[in-house]
Amino acid sequence: MHDPPLGQRFALLTDLYQLTMAACYFEQGMHEEATFSFFIRKYPPHRGYFVAAGLEEALRYLETLQFTSDDLAYLESTGLFSSKFLGYLKGVRFTGEVFALPEGSIFFKDEPILEVSAPIIEAQLAETFIINAVSLQTLIASKASRSFQVAQGRPLIDFSLRRDQGTDAGLKVARASYLAGFQGTSNVLAGQLYDLPIFGTMAHSYVTSFPQEIESFRVFAKNFPGITTLLIDTYDNVQGAHKAVQVAKEMEARGERMGYVRLDSGDIAAISKEVRKILDDNGLEYVKILASGGFDEFKMAQVLAAGGQVDSFAVGTKMGVSADAPYFDCAYKLVKYAGRPVMKLSTGKVTLVDKKQIYRRYDAQGRLERDTITLRDELLPEATPLLQPFMAGGGVSRELPTLKESREYFLSQLALLPEPYKALEDPAPYPVDLSPGLKDLQARTEREIQQREL
Amino acid sequence: MHDPPLGQRFALLTDLYQLTMAACYFEQGMHEEATFSFFIRKYPPHRGYFVAAGLEEALRYLETLQFTSDDLAYLESTGLFSSKFLGYLKGVRFTGEVFALPEGSIFFKDEPILEVSAPIIEAQLAETFIINAVSLQTLIASKASRSFQVAQGRPLIDFSLRRDQGTDAGLKVARASYLAGFQGTSNVLAGQLYDLPIFGTMAHSYVTSFPQEIESFRVFAKNFPGITTLLIDTYDNVQGAHKAVQVAKEMEARGERMGYVRLDSGDIAAISKEVRKILDDNGLEYVKILASGGFDEFKMAQVLAAGGQVDSFAVGTKMGVSADAPYFDCAYKLVKYAGRPVMKLSTGKVTLVDKKQIYRRYDAQGRLERDTITLRDELLPEATPLLQPFMAGGGVSRELPTLKESREYFLSQLALLPEPYKALEDPAPYPVDLSPGLKDLQARTEREIQQREL
Numbered sequence: 001m002h003d004p005p006l007g008q009r010f011a012l013l014t015d016l017y018q019l020t021m022a023a024c025y026f027e028q029g030m031h032e033e034a035t036f037s038f039f040i041r042k043y044p045p046h047r048g049y050f051v052a053a054g055l056e057e058a059l060r061y062l063e064t065l066q067f068t069s070d071d072l073a074y075l076e077s078t079g080l081f082s083s084k085f086l087g088y089l090k091g092v093r094f095t096g097e098v099f100a101l102p103e104g105s106i107f108f109k110d111e112p113i114l115e116v117s118a119p120i121i122e123a124q125l126a127e128t129f130i131i132n133a134v135s136l137q138t139l140i141a142s143k144a145s146r147s148f149q150v151a152q153g154r155p156l157i158d159f160s161l162r163r164d165q166g167t168d169a170g171l172k173v174a175r176a177s178y179l180a181g182f183q184g185t186s187n188v189l190a191g192q193l194y195d196l197p198i199f200g201t202m203a204h205s206y207v208t209s210f211p212q213e214i215e216s217f218r219v220f221a222k223n224f225p226g227i228t229t230l231l232i233d234t235y236d237n238v239q240g241a242h243k244a245v246q247v248a249k250e251m252e253a254r255g256e257r258m259g260y261v262r263l264d265s266g267d268i269a270a271i272s273k274e275v276r277k278i279l280d281d282n283g284l285e286y287v288k289i290l291a292s293g294g295f296d297e298f299k300m301a302q303v304l305a306a307g308g309q310v311d312s313f314a315v316g317t318k319m320g321v322s323a324d325a326p327y328f329d330c331a332y333k334l335v336k337y338a339g340r341p342v343m344k345l346s347t348g349k350v351t352l353v354d355k356k357q358i359y360r361r362y363d364a365q366g367r368l369e370r371d372t373i374t375l376r377d378e379l380l381p382e383a384t385p386l387l388q389p390f391m392a393g394g395g396v397s398r399e400l401p402t403l404k405e406s407r408e409y410f411l412s413q414l415a416l417l418p419e420p421y422k423a424l425e426d427p428a429p430y431p432v433d434l435s436p437g438l439k440d441l442q443a444r445t446e447r448e449i450q451q452r453e454l
Numbered sequence: 455m456h457d458p459p460l461g462q463r464f465a466l467l468t469d470l471y472q473l474t475m476a477a478c479y480f481e482q483g484m485h486e487e488a489t490f491s492f493f494i495r496k497y498p499p500h501r502g503y504f505v506a507a508g509l510e511e512a513l514r515y516l517e518t519l520q521f522t523s524d525d526l527a528y529l530e531s532t533g534l535f536s537s538k539f540l541g542y543l544k545g546v547r548f549t550g551e552v553f554a555l556p557e558g559s560i561f562f563k564d565e566p567i568l569e570v571s572a573p574i575i576e577a578q579l580a581e582t583f584i585i586n587a588v589s590l591q592t593l594i595a596s597k598a599s600r601s602f603q604v605a606q607g608r609p610l611i612d613f614s615l616r617r618d619q620g621t622d623a624g625l626k627v628a629r630a631s632y633l634a635g636f637q638g639t640s641n642v643l644a645g646q647l648y649d650l651p652i653f654g655t656m657a658h659s660y661v662t663s664f665p666q667e668i669e670s671f672r673v674f675a676k677n678f679p680g681i682t683t684l685l686i687d688t689y690d691n692v693q694g695a696h697k698a699v700q701v702a703k704e705m706e707a708r709g710e711r712m713g714y715v716r717l718d719s720g721d722i723a724a725i726s727k728e729v730r731k732i733l734d735d736n737g738l739e740y741v742k743i744l745a746s747g748g749f750d751e752f753k754m755a756q757v758l759a760a761g762g763q764v765d766s767f768a769v770g771t772k773m774g775v776s777a778d779a780p781y782f783d784c785a786y787k788l789v790k791y792a793g794r795p796v797m798k799l800s801t802g803k804v805t806l807v808d809k810k811q812i813y814r815r816y817d818a819q820g821r822l823e824r825d826t827i828t829l830r831d832e833l834l835p836e837a838t839p840l841l842q843p844f845m846a847g848g849g850v851s852r853e854l855p856t857l858k859e860s861r862e863y864f865l866s867q868l869a870l871l872p873e874p875y876k877a878l879e880d881p882a883p884y885p886v887d888l889s890p891g892l893k894d895l896q897a898r899t900e901r902e903i904q905q906r907e908l
C-alpha cells in the first residue's frame with residue numbers, strides 16, 4: 001500500500017466542531033499557545049493499570065497534517081466557512097510540541113498519556129484523531145496485557161481480525177497485542193506492515209470440504225510440514241485426536257514432526273487432558289496443544305486452574321474489541337491557553353490544569369511504588385520523570401523506538417509492577433498523588449473561575 | 455483520498471490460514487464451487503432483531519480482489535508458499551455469486567445475511583474481510599436502531615468518532631447509524647465520503663480558551679449565526695443558560711435566531727427542564743435543547759421518561775462501539791462443496807447446510823409475522839423471498855441502492871416490525887422456522903457425517 005501520509009489522508013477525519021471552533025479562533029486572531037492534556041478519567045471494572053500505545057501513529061499524523069485541495073473543496077461546499085478561513089486552513093501545519101509516555105509505558109488514571117502544546121487551532125484540530133488513535137491502541141494493549149499475565153509464558157496469538165471493529169482496528173489490535181506480549185497474529189497485512197510474526201492453522205470449512213477428515217489432515221501436513229497444526233474438533237475431538245495421531249505417525253515416517261493440534265470448542269480443560277493423554281500414549285509428547293474459541297484472560301485462567309493441558313492460546317474477539325470494557329472514559333482537555341491555566345467545572349469532570357509531568361518512585365527492589373503528578377517544570381528528587389519530549393516545532397524530535405523495543409520496555413515494566421495492582425479482579429488502586437504546586441494552582445484556578453463566571 | 459480499490463488494498467487483510475488452506479486446495483486441484491453462509495448465531499442480551507449493513511463494502515472488495523506484486527513479494531518472504539502457488543494467486547480474482555439481504559433489511563438469528571458461491575479458493579480467501587466489514591456495520595446499525603426507536607422523531611447525531619475503535623470504524627459508524635435513522639454525524643470525512651449531513655457545536659476547550667464564557671458564545675454566534683449551538687455546562691448550566699439568553703437576544707437584535715443550547719453533564723432530565731424554563735421565560739421558545747454525554751437508548755429512555763425537555767440527542771461512544779454488545783457471535787461457514795452439503799458437528803455450533811433462502815410472511819396489516827429458512831430453490835407461496843442476487847460472475851449484477859434509499863427501506867421495515875420484538879429489554883423472540891426440505895437435508899447430512907467420521 002502506498003498511502004498518502006496519515007495527516008493528509010485524515011485531515012477531515014475530525015469532528016465538525018474542530019473546524020467551526022478553528023474558524024472562530026481565526027476570526028478572533030487567537031493564535032497563542034494552547035496545551036491540551038490527554039488522560040483517562042476512570043478505570044473500567046477490574047482494570048488496575050493501563051499500557052500506553054498508539055503514540056507513533058499520533059506523531060505521524062501530526063507531522064503530516066495538511067488539508068488537501070479536495071478537503072478544502074468539500075469544506076467550501078458546506079457553505080459554512082469564509083474563503084479567508086479556507087485559505088488559512090490550506091497553509092495550516094502542526095508546528096507544536098508533544099510530551100508523551102513512550103509506548104509500552106504502564107500508567108494510571110488521571111495521568112497524562114500525552115500533552116500537546118501548539119497554536120490553539122493546530123492543537124484543537126488534532127484532538128479527534130489523537131483520541132481515536134491513542135485510545136484504541138491503549139485500550140487493546142491494556143486488555144491484551146491481562147492475557148499475557150495469565151498465560152505465564154505460553155505463546156499467545158491474536159486471532160481477532162474478523163470480528164475487530166473495522167479494518168483499521170484489525171491492524172491496530174495486532175500491533176497493540178504484540179506490544180503487550182503476544183507472540184504474533186493471524187493478520188497477514190499486520191505482519192507485513194509491522195513486521196510481526198504471523199501464524200495460521202486451518203478452518204472447519206477446510207476440513208468439511210474434504211470427503212474425509214483425515215484426508216484434510218494429510219494434505220495439510222504434506223503441504224506445510226514445518227507448521228502443521230491440525231484442527232481436530234470439526235466432528236469430534238477424540239476421534240479427531242486419533243486421526244491426528246495417525247497423520248503424525250505418517251509424518252514421523254517422513255522424518256517430519258507435527259507441531260500442534262488445535263481445540264476450538266467444548267470443555268477445553270477436560271478435552272485437553274484427554275487429547276494430551278491420547279498424544280502421549282502414542283509417543284507424541286512433542287505435539288503441543290493450541291486452544292481457541294472465546295478466550296480472554298478470564299476463560300484462560302479458568303482452563304488453567306482446572307488443569308487444562310494447553311501449550312498456546314489463540315485469543316480472538318474478546319481481546320480484539322476489549323469486550324468487557326470496549327472504550328475508555330478518556331479526554332483531551334485544554335489545560336492552558338496564552339499562559340493562563342484553564343479548566344472546566346462541569347459536574348464530575350474536573351481537569352488538572354497546566355503543563356504537567358509524572359514522577360515515578362521505585363522501591364528498593366526496583367518495583368513501582370508511587371507516582372506524583374506535578375507541574376511540568378517541578379523537580380522531584382529521587383523520582384523518574386515519565387513524560388518525554390517526542391515532538392518539537394512540528395517534527396519528531398527523537399528516534400522512535402521500534403515496536404520490538406517498545407514491547408521489551410513494556411515487559412520489563414510489567415515485571416516491576418507488584419501483583420496487587422495486576423489482580424484480574426478488583427486490583428488494588430495504585431497510589432497517584434498531586435504535587436503541592438499542582439494542587440495549589442488547581443485550587444487557585446478554580447477559585448478564580450468561580451469568582452469570574454458564577 | 456484516492457485509494458486503491460478495496461480488494462487490492464486489503465487482499466492481505468486476511469488470516470494466514472486462508473492462504474495456507476488455499477495452497478492446499480490448489481495443490482489438490484480443488485477448484486469446485488463452494489458456498490459459504492454468513493449468519494449470526496445468537497442475540498446479544500436485549501437484542502430482538504438485527505439490521506443488515508455493510509454489503510456494499512463487501513461487494514466492492516470482492517469486485518476488486520487482487521494480490522499486488524508487493525503482496526506477493528511479502529508472501530514469498532515468509533517462505534511458506536511455493537512459487538507455483540504464488541503465481542496462481544497473482545491471477546486470482548473473485549468470479550462467484552453473492553445472494554444477500556439488501557442493506558437496511560431487518561433480520562433474525564440463524565438467517566443468512568449473505569451467501570457466497572465461488573470456486574473454493576476465492577470464497578475462502580474472502581472470509582475474513584467479509585466478516586469484518588459486514589459484522590461491524592450490522593452491529594452498529596442494530597445498536598443505533600434502538601436509539602432511533604426511543605428518540606421518537608427527535609433528531610439523533612453521531613458524535614462517536616473520537617472513541618470509535620479506529621479510523622475505519624469511525625467512518626463506518628457514521629454510515630451505519632445514518633442508515634439506521636440518525637440524522638447525521640459530526641464526522642467530516644464521513645460527510646464527504648458518504649454524503650451525510652454533518653453537524654457540530656463547540657467544545658469546553660473553546661469556552662475555556664476565552665477570558666469570559668459569554669465572549670466565547672458571542673464570537674460563535676457572530677461567525678455561525680445559521681448554526682449556533684452553545685455548550686452551556688462548562689462552568690454551570692444555569693449560569694450558562696442565562697448567558698445564552700443574553701446572546702440570543704443580541705442575535706435577535708441582528709435579525710438572527712439561535713438554534714440550540716447543548717447540555718453535556720449532570721442530571722439531564724432536571725437540568726433540561728430548568729433550562730427550558732429559563733429560555734421560555736425569556737421568550738426563546740424557539741431555541742431548542744441538544745443533550746449529549748454518555749447517551750445510548752437506555753439513558754435516552756430514562757431522561758425522556760423523567761420528563762426531560764430534550765429536542766435532539768448527540769449519541770456517542772456507547773453507540774459507536776455498541777458498548778453493551780461489542781461483537782456478534784457470527785460465522786461464515788462452508789455449507790456446500792462440489793455439490794455436497796457439508797456441516798461441522800462441533801459442540802453447540804451446528805450450521806444450516808446448502809444454499810438457502812429466507813421467506814417472510816406479513817400479516818393482514820402488512821406487519822412482519824414469521825420467517826422460514828428454506829433451501830435456495832424452494833418456493834413458499836404467499837411469502838416474500840429476502841435474499842437477492844447481488845453479484846454474478848464476480849461482478850455486481852444489479853444497481854445498488856443509495857445509502858439514502860437503504861435508510862428509507864430500513865425505516866419502512868422497522869415501522870412494520872411489531873412492538874414486542876422491539877422491546878428495549880427482553881424482546882419477544884421473533885418466529886423463524888426451517889422448511890421441511892431444509893430440515894430433512896440437515897438431518898440426512900448429519901447422519902451421513904456421523905456414519906463416516908465417528
